[in-house]
Amino acid sequence: MRTPLFILCEIVVAAALYFGLRQFGNDYVFFASYTVLQFVVLATAWNILGGYCGYVNFGSSGFFAIGAYTSVYLYTIGQNIDEVVPEAWQGVMHAIFPLPVPVMIVCAGIASGLIGLGTGYLTLRLRGVFFAIATLALAVVLQTFIVNWAFVGGSRGAYIIPPASVPILGPYIQYLFVLMLILTIISLTCARLIERSRLGVGFSTIRDDEMAAEACGVPTLKLKLIATVVSGALMGMAGAPLPFYMGFTVPSAVFDLSYAVNSIAMPMIGGTTSWVGPLVGALLLGSLQQVATVTISSALNLLIVGLLLVGFVIIAPNGIVGLLHGRIRKRSKL
Amino acid sequence: MTEPLLRINQVSKRFGGFVALDTVSLEIAEGERVGLIGPNGSGKSTLVNCICGTLRNEAGSVTFDGKPMNGLNAHQRTRAGLARSFQLPRPFASMTVSDNIRVPLLYTVQARGGEHQSATALDDRCVELLKLVALDDKAAKNPLDLTQVEMRKLELARAVATEPKLLIADEAMAGLSHSEVEDIVALLIRLNERGITIVMIEHIMRAVMSFSQRLVVLVSGKKIADGLPDDVIKDAEVERAYLGQ
Numbered sequence: 001m002r003t004p005l006f007i008l009c010e011i012v013v014a015a016a017l018y019f020g021l022r023q024f025g026n027d028y029v030f031f032a033s034y035t036v037l038q039f040v041v042l043a044t045a046w047n048i049l050g051g052y053c054g055y056v057n058f059g060s061s062g063f064f065a066i067g068a069y070t071s072v073y074l075y076t077i078g079q080n081i082d083e084v085v086p087e088a089w090q091g092v093m094h095a096i097f098p099l100p101v102p103v104m105i106v107c108a109g110i111a112s113g114l115i116g117l118g119t120g121y122l123t124l125r126l127r128g129v130f131f132a133i134a135t136l137a138l139a140v141v142l143q144t145f146i147v148n149w150a151f152v153g154g155s156r157g158a159y160i161i162p163p164a165s166v167p168i169l170g171p172y173i174q175y176l177f178v179l180m181l182i183l184t185i186i187s188l189t190c191a192r193l194i195e196r197s198r199l200g201v202g203f204s205t206i207r208d209d210e211m212a213a214e215a216c217g218v219p220t221l222k223l224k225l226i227a228t229v230v231s232g233a234l235m236g237m238a239g240a241p242l243p244f245y246m247g248f249t250v251p252s253a254v255f256d257l258s259y260a261v262n263s264i265a266m267p268m269i270g271g272t273t274s275w276v277g278p279l280v281g282a283l284l285l286g287s288l289q290q291v292a293t294v295t296i297s298s299a300l301n302l303l304i305v306g307l308l309l310v311g312f313v314i315i316a317p318n319g320i321v322g323l324l325h326g327r328i329r330k331r332s333k334l
Numbered sequence: 335m336t337e338p339l340l341r342i343n344q345v346s347k348r349f350g351g352f353v354a355l356d357t358v359s360l361e362i363a364e365g366e367r368v369g370l371i372g373p374n375g376s377g378k379s380t381l382v383n384c385i386c387g388t389l390r391n392e393a394g395s396v397t398f399d400g401k402p403m404n405g406l407n408a409h410q411r412t413r414a415g416l417a418r419s420f421q422l423p424r425p426f427a428s429m430t431v432s433d434n435i436r437v438p439l440l441y442t443v444q445a446r447g448g449e450h451q452s453a454t455a456l457d458d459r460c461v462e463l464l465k466l467v468a469l470d471d472k473a474a475k476n477p478l479d480l481t482q483v484e485m486r487k488l489e490l491a492r493a494v495a496t497e498p499k500l501l502i503a504d505e506a507m508a509g510l511s512h513s514e515v516e517d518i519v520a521l522l523i524r525l526n527e528r529g530i531t532i533v534m535i536e537h538i539m540r541a542v543m544s545f546s547q548r549l550v551v552l553v554s555g556k557k558i559a560d561g562l563p564d565d566v567i568k569d570a571e572v573e574r575a576y577l578g579q
Binding site: 208 | 386387388407408409410412413417418420424425426427428429433436437438440441442444445492493495496
């Protein structure tokens, strides 16, 4: 399928989803679906570096939090222009601020992409376990930094009071949901484009054997940096609307372990070799967690993820997509 | 005398306190077939790694095709026309055999020429290269399903796909049977006739003697002999290194 047609299909499915959810006449379904979509973006972003290149990133929550705190930062500036901006600029700033959320998403993508570039440059010479530990350390360093940064609320947290509603769509949560739908379309398109391009071939060679890749002329460091930047930027973009969704942003919630764990577990369970895997994994696991939160208990979430991950690693190491592929191949041989 | 294709000048490499290469100098002219031999641990593979940029040499310089190679990454050297095969085959296990060949076509040949070959031109070139090593009927297979000799042929085909000026075959024949060795030697000679300069690193003397026009011997990181194969193997120092005193 050609890319424009693929994007058209995505838009049709997204529109169907939005209007379908509206039929419930209840905003809770939007709150729940927003979280699931957010995980689709996170899982797809993680998979660009983790699945295609084979570099396991434990610091997803760090990139996600950069996005969220970029929004908090820009929002706080907008609230305090008279105090923080030199007088000469105040007029201009008043005209620009408050920034609309889509602009904040773009800024968040740039910020986390740049952090991705920096981290990548420092850590990508490390292989396997060492790279994973370095990304974990990145999340810890960033959290310490945010906790001690009073301007964005520090450990007290920051309030963002979103408006109750927006024109046309109605309730604000529907606006955030539509933004997350658009982000989902962007990230899936991005992942699929990479997969089918020369870049995707290069990424696979890095996952398979870096030394052989270099010998074939693949500039491995450059490609790994591209992967880290794209992956980090998408994660940051996924985090940008979060302060508006939660209303109250604290570091402990944004740097939560569940973001890092889920963005690894979802591609693993879905399958890491194609863009379909993270989508399937995130939809399945994300929805399951939402159902469990309502019906059983909200503390059960990570337990479910953990058990499923263990199960899948044993039964289907290539994820659901790998399992289906195997079935089809076997049937075609018979 | 014209400038040699590859000039290795006083190259040294140490791992901690162990001197793997000790001021090795070597020149290889265009079109030559050179054999490089030496006992295990004599530094042959380290020398290859220093030439190809996988390892960085601490002292000395490598000049290839008139251009200094020091400071260049492995992929930059590959694009300059320096190809190698690995001692232990390192196929891309998640791709088919023909996709393995496609990687150097995409990343070296296209990157070098800047031209974007069409999809069909790429496919044709893949088939052509696989025919060269008689693997065309295995194109859709996974490289891990290949036999040892087929895997080595894939390794060579992938190196040849970069359209190199110099090919370094690092023990492409270890562990193969008599007829398989002849198969590979014939392939290498065929490649040489197409204008590729070849350095063959090998333990199998029969292969080395039938292939090489010149023989270089490395012992304990030092070059101890360099000359016509028949003269070199009669050399007293070489005999001592191989057979002991």
